[in-house]
Amino acid sequence: MSEQTLSNLMNEDRRFEPPADLAADANVREEAYARGDADPEAFWADAAERLDWGRKWDRVLDWDDPPFAKWFVGGTLNAAVNCVDRHVDAGHGDKVAIHFVGEPEDDTRDLTYAQLKDEVCKATNALVELGVAKGDRVAIYMPMIPETVVAMLACARLGAPHTVVFGGFSADALANRVVDCGAEVIITSDGGFRRGAPSALKPAVDEAVGKASEQGQAVRSVLVVRRTGQDVDWDDSRDLWWHDAVDGQSADHEAEMHDSEHPLYVMYTSGTTGKPKGILHTTGGYLVGTSFTHWEVFDLKPETDVYWCTADVGWVTGHSYMAYGPLANGCTQVMYEGTPDSPHKGRWWEIVEKYGVTIFYTAPTAIRTFMKWGDDIPAKFDLSSIRLLGSVGEPINPEAYVWYRENIGAGSVPVVDTWWQTETGQIMISPLPGVTHGKPGSAMKALPGVAADVVDDLGASVPNGSGGYLVLQKPWPAMLRTLWGDDERFKDTYWSRYAEKGFYFAGDGAKKDDDGDIWLLGRVDDVMNVSGHRLSTTEIESALVSHPKVAEAAVVGAADDTTGQAVCAFVILRESALEGGEAAPDELIEELRKHVQKEIGAIAKPRQVMIVPELPKTRSGKIMRRLLKDVAEHREVGDVTTLADSTVMDLIKDKEGSGA
Numbered sequence: 001m002s003e004q005t006l007s008n009l010m011n012e013d014r015r016f017e018p019p020a021d022l023a024a025d026a027n028v029r030e031e032a033y034a035r036g037d038a039d040p041e042a043f044w045a046d047a048a049e050r051l052d053w054g055r056k057w058d059r060v061l062d063w064d065d066p067p068f069a070k071w072f073v074g075g076t077l078n079a080a081v082n083c084v085d086r087h088v089d090a091g092h093g094d095k096v097a098i099h100f101v102g103e104p105e106d107d108t109r110d111l112t113y114a115q116l117k118d119e120v121c122k123a124t125n126a127l128v129e130l131g132v133a134k135g136d137r138v139a140i141y142m143p144m145i146p147e148t149v150v151a152m153l154a155c156a157r158l159g160a161p162h163t164v165v166f167g168g169f170s171a172d173a174l175a176n177r178v179v180d181c182g183a184e185v186i187i188t189s190d191g192g193f194r195r196g197a198p199s200a201l202k203p204a205v206d207e208a209v210g211k212a213s214e215q216g217q218a219v220r221s222v223l224v225v226r227r228t229g230q231d232v233d234w235d236d237s238r239d240l241w242w243h244d245a246v247d248g249q250s251a252d253h254e255a256e257m258h259d260s261e262h263p264l265y266v267m268y269t270s271g272t273t274g275k276p277k278g279i280l281h282t283t284g285g286y287l288v289g290t291s292f293t294h295w296e297v298f299d300l301k302p303e304t305d306v307y308w309c310t311a312d313v314g315w316v317t318g319h320s321y322m323a324y325g326p327l328a329n330g331c332t333q334v335m336y337e338g339t340p341d342s343p344h345k346g347r348w349w350e351i352v353e354k355y356g357v358t359i360f361y362t363a364p365t366a367i368r369t370f371m372k373w374g375d376d377i378p379a380k381f382d383l384s385s386i387r388l389l390g391s392v393g394e395p396i397n398p399e400a401y402v403w404y405r406e407n408i409g410a411g412s413v414p415v416v417d418t419w420w421q422t423e424t425g426q427i428m429i430s431p432l433p434g435v436t437h438g439k440p441g442s443a444m445k446a447l448p449g450v451a452a453d454v455v456d457d458l459g460a461s462v463p464n465g466s467g468g469y470l471v472l473q474k475p476w477p478a479m480l481r482t483l484w485g486d487d488e489r490f491k492d493t494y495w496s497r498y499a500e501k502g503f504y505f506a507g508d509g510a511k512k513d514d515d516g517d518i519w520l521l522g523r524v525d526d527v528m529n530v531s532g533h534r535l536s537t538t539e540i541e542s543a544l545v546s547h548p549k550v551a552e553a554a555v556v557g558a559a560d561d562t563t564g565q566a567v568c569a570f571v572i573l574r575e576s577a578l579e580g581g582e583a584a585p586d587e588l589i590e591e592l593r594k595h596v597q598k599e600i601g602a603i604a605k606p607r608q609v610m611i612v613p614e615l616p617k618t619r620s621g622k623i624m625r626r627l628l629k630d631v632a633e634h635r636e637v638g639d640v641t642t643l644a645d646s647t648v649m650d651l652i653k654d655k656e657g658s659g660a
């Protein structure tokens with residue numbers, strides 16, 4: 001974030017009080033903060049009462065061996081039973097759990113809690129028949145269809161940790177994840193619908209199975225949902241249609257109560273090195289943290305609210321605030337398969353109007369896109385059902401916040417800017433809509449029971465009005481337990497920087513304003529945030545270097561009006577690629593962009609590739625990305641005195657000037 005934006009942020013002084021009716025009937029009141037401060041364990045134990053336990057815990061938190069936490073020790077529960085069975089048992093079987101809206105306009109389907117329970121039980125029985133046992137990992141690579149949630153809950157029911165891989169990721173990315181967590185079964189579909197056309201998934205799975213097997217990981221079954229009906233290659237020894245395997249199963253399945261610390265899922269996310277990190281979430285604490293905060297932050301009234309989170313289930317937001325949190329709370333929600341602009345740019349608002357959505361949760365990048373498309377588009381629809389708006393994934397700039405409130409929230413609906421991470425599992429910093437007044441651009445303060453601060457290099461709390469690093473000072477129920485198979489990297493990444501203080505280092509820069517409220521300022525490590533998706537600079541650099549024409553690459557995230565940040569790559573070509581004169585750069589640039597897309601996925605495709613003769617390096621050989629960022633953001637290049645060769649930046653700027 002540029003200095004300019006920073007000072008703009010700090011001059012933001014608009015304030016919005018909570019609406020009186022919301023405040024009067026709010027799920028969580030001011031007093032919760034004091035309760036959470038006084039005795040966080042008692043606070044979370046209280047929150048845990050909202051779930052059904054097989055056996056109650058003996059101890060709320062075991063923090064005897066930090067940073068390895070155990071929550072609700074000795075307790076047992078089943079996540080799927082909490083998300084479906086208990087609502088049916090309580091007489092809510094006929095309530096709609098999911099209003100599914102497919103991308104094709106007439107393709108809609110309502111699933112009640114009773115139907116969802118039957119589907120989950122059938123799928124569980126099918127997995128058992130496939131030989132999946134408690135503890136086995138199952139990879140899920142699916143579009144946004146109800147079967148994806150069914151598959152996740154079936155895994156949870158069995159105690160087989162799932163790893164959902166976003167459908168936009170490449171075959172390589174899928175293969176790496178399958179290998180890392182040792183999955184022998186993949187659940188997928190022939191494809192999904194995207195902007196009016198079927199888009200295939202199964203071919204990527206076929207390729208990934210081959211690649212995984214080269215790396216020693218055999219995938220023995222692939223369960224395939226028929227979604228689009230497109231042709232697929234088929235291997236009888238391994239592939240199985242979902243409708244053949246699942247539909248004929250019994251809808252009864254006796255669920256086992258799993259230990260509170262039994263692994264629920266692994267979600268891979270980008271770190272500062274090329275290798276994605278497998279974030280491990282376990283059962284009890286995760287379900288407490290997600291269901292409680294979903295009820296608290298969105299002021300959920302499960303009897304009347306219609307909730308819609310636009311995230312893909314392939315990301316943590318889709319896990320915590322589409323699958324587990326909302327279903328554990330027994331609410332009705334919308335699930336939409338497609339993009340916001342197909343077949344027209346009012347599609348989302350049409351869905352809000354049709355289903356009477358009351359709580360709407362999306363990302364700043366989407367809001368900025370709608371701003372660009374124009375106020376007249378949402379104005380065509382009746383959005384008066386909306387009573388709460390949420391934002392997640394990246395800092396929301398005050399302009400986008402105010403536009404959201406004005407144009408989607410009728411100028412009166414509170415906006416909750418929720419800060420959290422794949423690692424935190426649950427929302428950590430956010431306003432409480434019935435308590436906290438809104439400040440455009442600020443996530444405000446840590447939720448009750450959560451301890452967050454902004455500190456300096458040494459871990460000392462910074463005074464109001466100053467910036468520093470965001471830390472979390474106390475364990476919380478939905479926290480990651482470790483990185484799959486890599487306790488050392490877990491300690492190193494999050495807990496070593498402030499080891500003496502015992503703080504969790506989030507990797508985000510932040511600032512406290514004069515009131516002590518927190519403003520998130522973006523990542524301070526080599527992680528980019530593009531449209532709310534986390535990408536590693538190193539991972540994209542290694543994808544570029546794997547191209548035969550590339551000798552070296554440096555990637556930076558440059559500010560972008562719509563996507564927050566955009567991937568900008570600086571590439572040095574190999575001598576051999578330069579032979580025969582400068583090969584047509586436009587084609588080569590396109591070739592390199594496509595190469596990254598193939599290696600990682602479309603979200604990682606660079607906005608810009610610049611072919612340069614040199615990269616700016618320190619004497620010890622470290623690339624100074626800060627200087628490249630200056631170039632990518634068209635700024636005066638900063639201090640170059642620590643460069644081994646200070647003339648390098650002139651060479652690079654020449655290239656940028658020539659438009660290459």
Ligand code: WT7
Binds near residue numbers: 395396422506507
């Ligand atoms: C990173 C985590 C949380 C689910 C989606 C992303 C950034 C997230 C906010 C926010 C400013 C935010 C941070 C964080 N981030 N929410 N409200 N304001 N920044 O999950 O992929 O794990 O990314 O997203 O930089 O560290 P993720």
